[in-house]
Amino acid sequence: MTGLLPLDQMLVWYMSPDGQIVHLSGEPLAGAQGVWLGPDPDGLGSAEVESLFEAAARQAGETWIGNKMGHGTIDLQLYVEAESADAFRRRWLWLSNLIERRRPGWLLAYTSATGWRWLAVRKESFKPALGRDPGPRNWALFDLLLIAESPLAREADDTDEWSNAAGSGRGDLYLYPGDSEWPAWPQFVLRGPGRFRLRWAGNDVEFPMLQADEWALVNTDEARPTIRSRDARGADRNLWPDMKPGTKIEHPLPPREVSRVDVKVTGGSSQSSAWGTVAVQREGLV
Numbered sequence: 001m002t003g004l005l006p007l008d009q010m011l012v013w014y015m016s017p018d019g020q021i022v023h024l025s026g027e028p029l030a031g032a033q034g035v036w037l038g039p040d041p042d043g044l045g046s047a048e049v050e051s052l053f054e055a056a057a058r059q060a061g062e063t064w065i066g067n068k069m070g071h072g073t074i075d076l077q078l079y080v081e082a083e084s085a086d087a088f089r090r091r092w093l094w095l096s097n098l099i100e101r102r103r104p105g106w107l108l109a110y111t112s113a114t115g116w117r118w119l120a121v122r123k124e125s126f127k128p129a130l131g132r133d134p135g136p137r138n139w140a141l142f143d144l145l146l147i148a149e150s151p152l153a154r155e156a157d158d159t160d161e162w163s164n165a166a167g168s169g170r171g172d173l174y175l176y177p178g179d180s181e182w183p184a185w186p187q188f189v190l191r192g193p194g195r196f197r198l199r200w201a202g203n204d205v206e207f208p209m210l211q212a213d214e215w216a217l218v219n220t221d222e223a224r225p226t227i228r229s230r231d232a233r234g235a236d237r238n239l240w241p242d243m244k245p246g247t248k249i250e251h252p253l254p255p256r257e258v259s260r261v262d263v264k265v266t267g268g269s270s271q272s273s274a275w276g277t278v279a280v281q282r283e284g285l286v
Contacts, residue, residue, distance in 0.1 A: 009025070009026050009027065010025060010026065010109065010110065010111050010286060011023075011025060011026035011108075011109065011110040011111075012024040012025040012026065012037055012041075012044075012107070012108070012109050012285075013107075013108045013109075014098075014099065014105060014106070014107055014108075015105055015106040015107075015108060015118075016098045016099070016100070016105045017100055017103035017104065017105050020098060022035055022095070022098065023036075024036055024037040024076075024078070025037040026110075031079075031081075034080060034081050034082050034091050035078055035079065035080050035081075035091070035095055036078070036079050037076060037077070037078060037079075038076070038077030038078060038079055038141060039077065040077065041074070041075070041076050041077070042074070042075040042076075043072065043073050043074035043075055043146075044074060044109060044284060044285045044286050071147055071148060071149050071150075071151060072119075072147070072148035072150075072151025073124070073145060073146065073147060073148070074107065074119075074121065074145070074146040074148065075143070075144070075145050075146075076143075076144045076145075076146065077129075077141055077142070077143060077144070078095075078141070078142045078144050079139060079140075079141055079142075080092055080095060080139060080140055080141075080142055081138060081139035082138050082139070083138065084138060085138055087138070088138045088139065088140075092128075092140075092142075095126075095142075096123075096126050099123040099126065099144065099146075100122065100123060101122050101123050101124075102122075103122075104120040104121060104122050104149075105120075105121060105122075106118050106119065106120055106121065107119050107121045107146065107285065108285075109153075109285035109286050111286055114282075114286060115155065116155070116156070117153040117154065117155055117282055117284075117285045117286070118153060118154050118285075119148050119151070119153045119154070119285055120148060120149065120150065121146040121147065121148050122146065122147045122148075122149075123144070123145075123146065123147075124145040124146060124147045125143070125144075125145045126142060126143075126144050126145075127142065127143045128140050128141070128142050128143075129141045129142065129143055151283075152182060152281040152282065152283065153281065153282045153283070153284060153285045154279055154280065154281060154282070155178065155280040155281075155282060156280065157277045157278060157279055157280060158175055158176045158177065158178070158277065158278050158280055159175075159275070159276065159277040159278075160173040160174050160175060160261075160275075160276050161173070161273065161274070161275045161276070162263050162273060162274050162275075163270075163272075163273040164194075164265055164268050164269065164270060164271070164272040164273060165270050166270075167269075167270055169194075169264060169265050169266065169268055170262075170263065170264050170265075171263045171274070172260050172261060172262055172263055173260070173261040173263060173274060173275075173276040174258050174259070174260055174261070175200075175253060175258070175259050175261060175276050175277075175278045176257075176258045176259070176278070176280075177253050177254075177255055177259075177278050177279070177280060177281070178255070178256075178280035178281065178282070179255075179256050180255060180256075180280075180281060180282055180283065181255050181256070182255055182281045183252035183253060183254055183255050184252055184253050184255070184278045184279050184280075184281065185219075185220045185221040185222065185252045185253070185278075186200070186220055186252075186253055186261075186276055186277065186278040187217070187218060187219050187220065187276070187277050187278075188216075188217075188218040188220075188261075188274060188275065188276050188277075189215060189216070189217055189218070189274070189275040189276075190207065190210060190215065190216040190218065190273075190274050190275075191210070191214075191215050191271065191272060191273045191274070191275075192209075192210025192211050192212055192213070192214040192215070192216075192268075192272060193209075193210055193211055193212040193214075193267060193268055193269055193271075193272060194209070194210060194265035194266060194267045194268030194269070194272045195207065195208070195209045195210070195265065195266045195267055196210070196216075196263065196264070196265050196272075196274065197263075197264040197265075197266075198218075198261055198262065198263055198264075198274070199261070199262040200253070200259055200260065200261040200262065201251045201252065201253050201254060201259050202250070202251040203220075203249050203250060203251050205247060205249060206243075206244065206247075207227065207239065207243070208239050208242035208243065209267065210229060211231065212269065212271070213231050213232040213233075214229050214230070214231045214232075215229060215230055215231075216228065216229040216239060217229075217230075220249045220252075222249070222250075222252075225249060227239040227240050227243065253278055261274075261276055
């Protein structure tokens with residue numbers, strides 16, 4: 001493919017954990033590797049969200065209390081073809097090994113209306129739909145079932161950066177998790193020297209002192225909160241034990257609005273800086 005992407009077709013690619021891409025749909029590359037997408041793919045369009053309710057005695061109806069989102073599934077039919085029976089067998093094995101269970105790869109989709117979206121997936125099953133010996137024809141149709149631990153697809157992250165070049169010790173970041181209904185947990189990278197304090201979305205967090213050659217990664221996700229630093233020599237340390245007792249990051253960024261992150265650094269210099277990023281998530285690849 002050269003130049004602009006085609007506007008009248010949907011592209012579907014698979015990227016292996018090692019970065020190898022299989023072009024499943026979208027001319028002119030679809031089928032060039034002997035693999036292309038069959039009819040009626042299932043699961044590309046939405047995530048499965050279950051509403052949870054509770055009820056009390058003598059209550060009319062039920063009260064909605066939240067959502068539950070399990071893993072996602074995507075069912076694809078793939079045509080595999082080669083120039084000989086031996087080449088077909090090797091291509092079959094190549095494709096099956098490329099889509100792993102142990103390590104996630106990526107399913108990517110593009111349309112002119114939605115742009116690029118991607119989803120981390122693992123192989124659940126890869127079964128040939130053999131009605132007869134594929135050898136004489138050197139092609140067969142396969143049923144590929146993919147599992148997505150987190151069924152929300154991703155778009156390009158929203159990012160912002162602030163630098164203390166003017167020496168004021170104060171600044172701000174603006175982060176936008178997109179126009180979907182899902183809140184998001186941002187990440188920050190803080191560059192020393194200085195003691196940073198960040199305030200956003202109801203959170204107010206002060207971090208331990210960073211040296212001039214030290215960076216800190218802050219992952220605010222409630223499922224795996226992380227605050228670690230690394231210096232120019234590659235030595236890293238866990239900063240949670242150095243945080244004030246009882247420190248919690250309780251609130252994600254609200255959806256559909258731009259959030260301001262107030263940044264303050266004490267004991268900083270002109271090289272002190274803060275960088276923020278937040279995932280933009282969608283229900284479905286297309």
